[in-house]
Amino acid sequence: MEKIRKRSGYISWDEYFMGVSKLAAMRSKDPNTQVGACIVSLENKILSMGYNGFPNGVSDDEFPWAREGDEVDTKYPYVTHSEMNAILNYRGGSLEGTKLYVTLFPCNECAKAIIQAGIKTVVYDDDKYDGTPSNVAAKRLFNAAGIRYYRYQATGRKVEIDL
Numbered sequence: 001m002e003k004i005r006k007r008s009g010y011i012s013w014d015e016y017f018m019g020v021s022k023l024a025a026m027r028s029k030d031p032n033t034q035v036g037a038c039i040v041s042l043e044n045k046i047l048s049m050g051y052n053g054f055p056n057g058v059s060d061d062e063f064p065w066a067r068e069g070d071e072v073d074t075k076y077p078y079v080t081h082s083e084m085n086a087i088l089n090y091r092g093g094s095l096e097g098t099k100l101y102v103t104l105f106p107c108n109e110c111a112k113a114i115i116q117a118g119i120k121t122v123v124y125d126d127d128k129y130d131g132t133p134s135n136v137a138a139k140r141l142f143n144a145a146g147i148r149y150y151r152y153q154a155t156g157r158k159v160e161i162d163l
């Protein structure tokens, strides 16, 4: 009898986790930046996900999405980043030793939360703010705390999903 072998076109773990991070980013209401993150256990189980947005109960329609102007009238004091949301959304206990996938390199505020949550590895895609003070500080924090971080190796695979 002919042996049936497994299919060959399946996506890799990295594609899977960066893929769900990109899918999470599509939930963001931010007109300029959509970021998604997912936290994965050592056994490759997804523990939590997040995207950038206002905290629960804070209206997406009433609060500002502007990037310029009086600071209290910009989005910056109100938005929770995807990494922070993924950490705070987790209600299952400890995130010690886990891995975080995120579509954009974390800012320094999220870097602090990542370290304190016990996350040990960060896999990022875009690093468009490389060299900015927040980005430099985040990398400095990760280096000091022994957080491993590396850029996702894009495969160029296109995935089409009917929704």
Ligand SMILES: [Zn+2]
Pocket (backbone or CB within 6 Å): 081, 082, 083, 106, 107, 108, 109, 110, 111
């Ligand atoms: Zn952040």
